[in-house]
Amino acid sequence: MTSVAPEPAGQVELPPSTPLRCSFAAERRGDPMPGTAAPGMGFLLIEQPGPWGRLALSQSQLDPAVGAAVSARGVAAGLRVLLIRRPGRQPADREPGTRRFAVVDSRPGFEAARWGTFVEDADLLEVPLDARAGTPSYDPIYLVCTHGRHDPCCAIRGRPVAAALAEARPEQTWECSHVGGDRFAGNLVVLPHGLYYGRVTAQNALEVVEAYERGEVVLRLLRGRTRWLPAAQAAQHRAREVYGDLSVDAFPAAGTLHLPDGRWQVRLRHGTGHLLATVVGTAEAQMGLLTCHATSPAHPPNLVVTNLVELGASS
Numbered sequence: 001m002t003s004v005a006p007e008p009a010g011q012v013e014l015p016p017s018t019p020l021r022c023s024f025a026a027e028r029r030g031d032p033m034p035g036t037a038a039p040g041m042g043f044l045l046i047e048q049p050g051p052w053g054r055l056a057l058s059q060s061q062l063d064p065a066v067g068a069a070v071s072a073r074g075v076a077a078g079l080r081v082l083l084i085r086r087p088g089r090q091p092a093d094r095e096p097g098t099r100r101f102a103v104v105d106s107r108p109g110f111e112a113a114r115w116g117t118f119v120e121d122a123d124l125l126e127v128p129l130d131a132r133a134g135t136p137s138y139d140p141i142y143l144v145c146t147h148g149r150h151d152p153c154c155a156i157r158g159r160p161v162a163a164a165l166a167e168a169r170p171e172q173t174w175e176c177s178h179v180g181g182d183r184f185a186g187n188l189v190v191l192p193h194g195l196y197y198g199r200v201t202a203q204n205a206l207e208v209v210e211a212y213e214r215g216e217v218v219l220r221l222l223r224g225r226t227r228w229l230p231a232a233q234a235a236q237h238r239a240r241e242v243y244g245d246l247s248v249d250a251f252p253a254a255g256t257l258h259l260p261d262g263r264w265q266v267r268l269r270h271g272t273g274h275l276l277a278t279v280v281g282t283a284e285a286q287m288g289l290l291t292c293h294a295t296s297p298a299h300p301p302n303l304v305v306t307n308l309v310e311l312g313a314s315s
Helices: 022-029 064-076 121-126 152-168 205-213 230-243
Strands: 042-047 079-085 099-105 112-118 135-137 141-145 173-176 188-191 195-197 222-225 253-258 264-270 273-283 301-311
Touching: 022 152, 042 064, 064 079, 064 121, 112 121, 141 152, 152 173, 152 205, 188 205, 222 230, 230 253, 230 264, 230 273, 230 301
Parallel strands: 042 079, 141 173
Antiparallel strands: 042 099, 079 173, 099 112, 112 135, 141 188, 188 195, 195 222, 253 264, 264 273, 273 301
16 A cells, blocks of 8 residues: 555645745636536546545555556546545544445436445455446535645645535535646536536535536536537537526537547537537637646647537428
């Protein structure tokens, strides 16, 4: 087992002279968030108390060989593998005991989590990564990235969010390992639908939860839905802005075509017909460090919808 030092806990106040960490700098620049959810079919969640290293699956109290094997299985099944733990400081010497796992399907029309338990790390190698696993649940799951060893911003900005949600929804809230998009911390992933939110705070986190529980999204904080490719996420975001439809299932993608000139064309279902969006990948002019561990600045990427038109029902 790999020994890992405890992560920083709670909100950290940065002195005025301290260079801005990646999420604070990105927020100041206004880095765009639409289209930044990591694509996938769903998630494999593994409860693992205690601290996590930068590479959580191989640098925690989880057997690193099991972590590598489970990660490979998850990737092959189109699942993102995340470690989860209950919010709060984690003692480094805690014995894991009986833990929980969940196989989460985020495909439209199939949204569900299947929960089970395991004792030995090696038991995870026998977990079926399909509908045969565990007991089905359709209850919301709120994952807050607090993986400070991967990026300090995740702990600095994620832990207050996790604490606030744990108070409001204690049974449904978990801290989780790296979900991507460090510069958008605090990052919140809402399951089973696989909605990624960024720049979530302790003050607005409950707004996201309450919106989800009535079947809606909070657009200004939404990064995208994991089931769709980034260009489709950006197109869906723009359609919501134009038509004002905030329902979780609005504007599902019906196809994404990558054109020879580098643009994308995305078809979105809308009413009895479709919308056709043209999406262009660009880079923001202002450079910056896109993670706290980055060694050189880069132009933040952006997906811009340049055209959105309605197509008839037969198109």
